Amino acid sequence: MSAPRLPWTDIAPKTYQAMAGVKGTIARSTLGKTLMSLMDLRVSQINGCAFCVDMHTRELRHHGEAWQRINSLCTWRETALYSPRERAALAWAEELTRLPDGHAGHDAAFGALREQFNDQEIVELSWTIAQINTWNRMAVGMHAPLPDKPIE
Numbered sequence: 001m002s003a004p005r006l007p008w009t010d011i012a013p014k015t016y017q018a019m020a021g022v023k024g025t026i027a028r029s030t031l032g033k034t035l036m037s038l039m040d041l042r043v044s045q046i047n048g049c050a051f052c053v054d055m056h057t058r059e060l061r062h063h064g065e066a067w068q069r070i071n072s073l074c075t076w077r078e079t080a081l082y083s084p085r086e087r088a089a090l091a092w093a094e095e096l097t098r099l100p101d102g103h104a105g106h107d108a109a110f111g112a113l114r115e116q117f118n119d120q121e122i123v124e125l126s127w128t129i130a131q132i133n134t135w136n137r138m139a140v141g142m143h144a145p146l147p148d149k150p151i152e
Contacts, residue, residue: 004142006142008138023135026127039125039129040056041057042073044136046098054147069081073090089113091109091113092110092125094109
């Protein structure tokens with residue numbers, strides 16, 4: 001990857017701080033750090049954000065997540081490694097990240113979400129997904145550099 005395009009966090013520090021504030025608010029939700037990091041990692045995988053994939057993999061390891069679940073996240077539908085709650089959240093994350101023309105397909109994912117989460121949690125989960133999509137777009141667009149350091 002090439003060098004960072006712009007020092008975007010320095011050029012617009014108030015906007016960066018506002019986004020960090022949103023992340024901080026979401027982090028205090030009742031969803032739990034592991035579920036939120038799983039959402040962040042899955043969305044970052046979809047969006048191809050190397051910086052964020054690395055960061056959220058590190059977060060999951062810090063929270064004690066097993067390598068098998070981290071490595072299988074991109075194939076979560078094919079394994080039994082994720083709970084029904086996590087599966088509903090992952091499906092919702094994919095729906096909100098891959099917005100097709102027309103939105104009729106969201107009904108099934110939302111129905112599964114309703115079975116696992118209350119209204120407050122659904123809104124918090126949706127904000128989690130929306131904010132990681134924004135972070136991914138900034139990191140990819142500005143060529144955020146991947147740290148050259150081992151995970152563990």
